[in-house]
Structure formats: C-alpha cells, structure tokens
Amino acid sequence: MNIQVKKNEHKEVLLMDNTSVNFSICENASLTLKFIFFSPIKNVMINGELKKSAKLKTVVADFSNGEGKMNAKISLDEEGANATWDLASLASKKDKKQFDISFIHNKGNTKADMNNYGVALNASRLVFSGTNHIKKKAKKSNTNQNAKIIVFDKDASGKANPILRIDENDVLASHAAVVGRLNDEHLFYLKSRGLTEEEAKALIVSGYLKPIAKNFDNKIQNKINKMIMEKCHV
DSSP, rough: EEEEEOTTEEEEEESSSOOOOOEEEOTEEEEEEEEEEOOOOOOEEEEEEOOOTOOOEEEEEEEOOEEEEEEEEEEEOOOTOOEEEEEEEEEEETTTEEEEEEEEESSOOOEEEEEEEEEEEETEEEEEEEEEEOTTTOTEEEEEEEEEEEEEEEEEEEEEEEEEEOOOOOOOOEEEEEEEOOOHHHHHHHHHHTTHHHHHHHHHHHHHHHEEEEGOHHHHHHHHHHHHHHHOOO
C-alpha cells in the first residue's frame, strides 16, 4: 500500500492484515497509522518519510500466533518532523516474533519516540530491535526509545536490542531496555486473593499490554481482551 499525505492534510489508516506500507507525509501534514494483528505476521515492511513539520503516530497491537517479522524504517527528512511509535506484542506457545524498527534523523530539529512493550509466555521467543540514528548536521534533534519485555515461563525468552547512532553534537538521545522474569511475589499475592494462576497471569498481561487498546474501537478492544484471556488459558 502506498500512502501520500498532502500538505496540511490529516489521514488515519487502520490495517488488519499483512499489508506492507510505503508512505510520505508532506509539510504540516499528519498520519495516524494503526496495525492490529490477530493472524500471523508475514514479513510486513514499513517505509516512510516525513517532510517539514510533518507528524506521524504509529500504533501496533500484535496478538497474532506463530512466526512473524515486521521491519520499519522511518526517515525524518526536514526540520520539525515528529514521529511516535507504540507497540504491544503478546507471544505464547511456540511463537517466534521479531520487530526491527529504525528512525533516521536526516535533518535537525526533528523528534522521534519509540516504545516497545511485550510479554513472552510458554516457549515463545520475542525480539525487539530498535535503531535511532541522528546523522551529521542534524543538530537539536531529540530521539528516544524504550523496550520492555516480561518473560513469564522458564522456556520463554525475550530480547531487546536498543541502538543509538549519534553522528552529531548538540542533540538529545536516550534509550532504556528491560527484559525480566515475572515477579513471583506479584503472582503469589494475586493467587492469595482467590485468583487461579491463569487468572493472575491474565490480569498482569492485561495491565501491561491492554493500554494499547485505547487506540482502537470497542469491537477491537473486546477482541484484544478475549485474545489475552485465551493465550493465558483462562
């Protein structure tokens, strides 16, 4: 799919399949790009460019099964460009999922914010790779990324690979990555309040990933909640 957002225009696009996207956002325009995955992701590619004072909001809600990979490369090509990326992914059973996201600051006074949150259950594998690159002469740019994965079971694994490439001074850049096991004390506390282990896990997963649902309508929100319950075997 090719998306062209003209000067001063706003578009919102919802994708519920494995469509790859190429987009361009012109001066003072904005694009809200939403992905919701319930079926396996099959090598989805996202490529985009932002012009002067263009704005991008990307939301990815992944509750798919099986193996999958998503790659995104987003270029901030002119001053004032601003991009945000928010991803929530739930892996279970023997799922193998990988997300590779790149923001490239080609000009100064640009801003990018990347947030990847995930949960790995059973014997699944979840990988977040993020690259924020501020190029030479892109002064006053601001780039940030966060990656957090909770690993619930001993056979599950999570990996976060945050990369900052900074070729210029006078910029702001930060990253944080946390991959950790579920706190047994939290699980014990919830079970002591009368919940089964599966119900306790579902409650924790829901609290961690469900905030992404606010970006979608009630029908999709209900389906997200149902998928969380199913994957936690409630």
